[in-house]
Amino acid sequence: MQYIIERRGGFAGLKASCTVDGDTLDPDDRETLETLLNSKEPLAGDPGADRYTYLVTRESPSGRTTREIPESVMPRAVASVVIAEI
Amino acid sequence: MCACGGRFIIPTAVLTRLAEDESIPAESREAMRHSVAVEESWRGLRNAQTEATQSSLLARGITSLRLAGVLASVPAVTVYDCKNTRSLPGSPVSNPGGSSDTTAKRAFDTTRAVIDFYGQCFGRNSIDDAGMTLMSSIHYGVRYDNAFWNGAQMTYGDGDGQVFTDFTKSDDVIGHELTHGVTQFTAGLDYSDESGALNESISDAFGAMFHQWRRKQTVVQADWIIGAGVLGPVAIAKGYTCLRNMAKPGSPQCLSPQPSQYNEYISGGDPHENSGIPNHAFYLAAMTIGGRSWEKAGKVWYAALTSTNAHPSMDMNEFATLTRAAARSLFPRDSDVYRGVDDAWTRVGIPVADISV
Numbered sequence: 001m002q003y004i005i006e007r008r009g010g011f012a013g014l015k016a017s018c019t020v021d022g023d024t025l026d027p028d029d030r031e032t033l034e035t036l037l038n039s040k041e042p043l044a045g046d047p048g049a050d051r052y053t054y055l056v057t058r059e060s061p062s063g064r065t066t067r068e069i070p071e072s073v074m075p076r077a078v079a080s081v082v083i084a085e086i
Numbered sequence: 087m088c089a090c091g092g093r094f095i096i097p098t099a100v101l102t103r104l105a106e107d108e109s110i111p112a113e114s115r116e117a118m119r120h121s122v123a124v125e126e127s128w129r130g131l132r133n134a135q136t137e138a139t140q141s142s143l144l145a146r147g148i149t150s151l152r153l154a155g156v157l158a159s160v161p162a163v164t165v166y167d168c169k170n171t172r173s174l175p176g177s178p179v180s181n182p183g184g185s186s187d188t189t190a191k192r193a194f195d196t197t198r199a200v201i202d203f204y205g206q207c208f209g210r211n212s213i214d215d216a217g218m219t220l221m222s223s224i225h226y227g228v229r230y231d232n233a234f235w236n237g238a239q240m241t242y243g244d245g246d247g248q249v250f251t252d253f254t255k256s257d258d259v260i261g262h263e264l265t266h267g268v269t270q271f272t273a274g275l276d277y278s279d280e281s282g283a284l285n286e287s288i289s290d291a292f293g294a295m296f297h298q299w300r301r302k303q304t305v306v307q308a309d310w311i312i313g314a315g316v317l318g319p320v321a322i323a324k325g326y327t328c329l330r331n332m333a334k335p336g337s338p339q340c341l342s343p344q345p346s347q348y349n350e351y352i353s354g355g356d357p358h359e360n361s362g363i364p365n366h367a368f369y370l371a372a373m374t375i376g377g378r379s380w381e382k383a384g385k386v387w388y389a390a391l392t393s394t395n396a397h398p399s400m401d402m403n404e405f406a407t408l409t410r411a412a413a414r415s416l417f418p419r420d421s422d423v424y425r426g427v428d429d430a431w432t433r434v435g436i437p438v439a440d441i442s443v
Binding site for chain 2: 008009010011012013014045046047048049050051052084086
């Protein structure tokens with residue numbers, strides 16, 4: 001299983017992304033990410049403006065799941081792996 | 087003006103469920119519990135403040151608490167230090183205007199200047215036009231590459247030192263963030279689709295005007311770029327000169343090039359992408375009208391933003407219509423202003439539709 005993570009927003013509007021293998025993630029972070037991806041409720045954005053949003057896609061043999069995750073609940077270690085596209 | 091219902095937050099049920107998940111570290115769960123409490127408090131405070139302000143205005147048929155005589159004469163400016171945590175607002179900085187921390191002093195001085203800019207150019211008393219205290223938090227997070235408005239205050243990261251530096255270094259960034267507050271208390275533009283792009287564009291336009299106003303620049307002298315001061319050495323070495331360019335939104339020297347024409351609108355795009363279209367319209371209007379941007383073009387944009395016909399889901403065509411109407415009503419003897427505004431929107435692909443508003 002792998003996760004495709006794309007960061008959007010921020011004042012700069014500069015996209016950043018990466019693809020990570022699920023097995024390389026800290027188990028607790030992966031569990032948090034899975035809980036967010038499996039949430040039946042849509043995760044609405046953080047209040048205000050210029051906040052980061054993470055578009056996370058889980059790819060596994062059973063299919064793809066994509067969800068927007070606001071930065072305030074995104075596991076920081078996972079968020080930190082994205083690389084800005086400059 | 088709208089009596090909007092506040093902005094969305096993460097469902098507390100999700101945070102609560104995560105906070106109760108024992109497979110998640112205790113520290114993280116505690117942070118989530120804290121987030122639930124803090125977010126609910128912020129939401130309540132923010133909604134109460136915004137709705138009380140806007141409902142009062144609507145009920146009385148006025149567009150400014152300043153006119154209602156309930157303002158604080160001089161808005162207070164406060165600065166807090168997050169000390170590289172993500173806990174807002176952080177610890178208060180005493181006497182930030184005299185601080186040895188250049189970031190604290192810069193946040194304080196520039197925020198004060200934004201207050202002066204809105205007061206002197208548009209007759210506005212702080213972001214809510216009622217003397218609201220302006221709170222800034224600095225040193226947010228570790229190498230945090232962003233600045234944001236959270237609905238109640240400004241927050242600035244230090245940058246990673248490579249692509250970005252301290253986000254207080256560009257005064258247009260500070261003007262941009264504070265203008266999100268102005269938008270929240272006026273049109274209340276939704277942060278998605280065309281209204282989201284307008285929300286971002288208004289922050290860029292007033293941020294750029296603030297930058298020009300401090301330097302007393304004419305529209306010809308101005309550089310019309312956003313965020314030049316926050317670029318780090320890696321970005322500069324690669325030839326980037328700014329984040330966005332209102333004159334040339336698609337310039338390859340921008341870290342975040344944008345569309346400049348309505349037929350290039352990106353459906354479902356980030357507000358920071360599609361803001362290039364109204365950004366370019368403002369630039370074209372200001373250049374055609376001439377002089378200093380805040381004297382005519384800025385007044386037209388401000389009148390549209392604060393119009394009683396402005397509403398949260400306003401699209402670009404509706405906003406363009408409001409600016410055309412404002413140009414006529416504010417400058418009835420100066421037809422060049424209307425022509426400049428009309429021509430600007432037409433050139434970005436939003437021709438006149440209806441001037442009856």
